[in-house]
Amino acid sequence: MDTPIFINKAAASGIIALDLLKYKPTMEVVELDIKEHLFMEMIVKEKEFKESIASTDFSLYKGKAVAIICSTEAIIPPWAFMILMEKLQPYAAYTDINSFDTVLLDLWKQKLLSADLEQYHDQKVVVKAGPDIAPALYLLATSLLKPFVKSLMYGEIGLPKVIFKK
Structure with missing residues (x-):
């Protein structure tokens, strides 16, 4: 009897994930x-x-x-x-006249702006969804990635929402 072969379509898609939580500031x-x-x-x-x-x-x-x-x-x-x-x-280490949330967001943006995103060049990229991630970070990620990725998506690798394709 032949055993069915299952193919992991998510892994085979070549899509790589960008997790914005990776850039969350560790500074208190x-x-x-x-x-x-x-x-x-x-x-x-x-x-x-x-x-x-x-x-x-x-x-x-x-x-x-x-x-x-x-x-x-x-x-x-x-x-x-x-x-x-x-x-x-x-x-x-950092001071601003702003709320806790705004200062945290500013630090998060700074960290993302200084990140080396070269690994995403000419790749299919999904920016992972997360409930603790401010919309401003998705905006920034799109701005940073669009000039050099093949396609940009939102969500999860298995079921992404396509934002744009070259």
């Missing part, structure tokens, strides 16, 4: 809420602000990405951010 991202340094958590008073900043242990941010936020409706003058940055600079 933390939020620093500037409201903690404000008078009554609402007003920037220079003397009180400088004293509060001076009494803070910024070494806690060593090697981390710091997302500076203000969770109140306070108006923060630019010089206050400059004072804060002067104290963070010796410790923080």
Whole structure:
């Protein structure tokens, strides 16, 4: 009796996967809420602000990405951010005035932009789907890959959605 031979069509397709999770930053991202340094958590008073900043242990941010936020409706003058940055600079690896999610996304984009994508040249590429991946990363991946891949797809190798073919 002949044994049926099964062919793995996904493996035979020659499609290779790009997993955006591979480029997720490993650096810890933390939020620093500037409201903690404000008078009554609402007003920037220079003397009180400088004293509060001076009494803070910024070494806690060593090697981390710091997302500076203000969770109140306070108006923060630019010089206050400059004072804060002067104290963070010796410790923080990355600092921005943005939310945790935005800083994480920016770091992720930087990592993808600096990635060596040469292995995908003239290949059929599927960018793997993932629930934890922001649409902006798919946008960036498309922008980076389209100029030199044979075809670009989204999803999984076995059942991809074709984005474009040369």
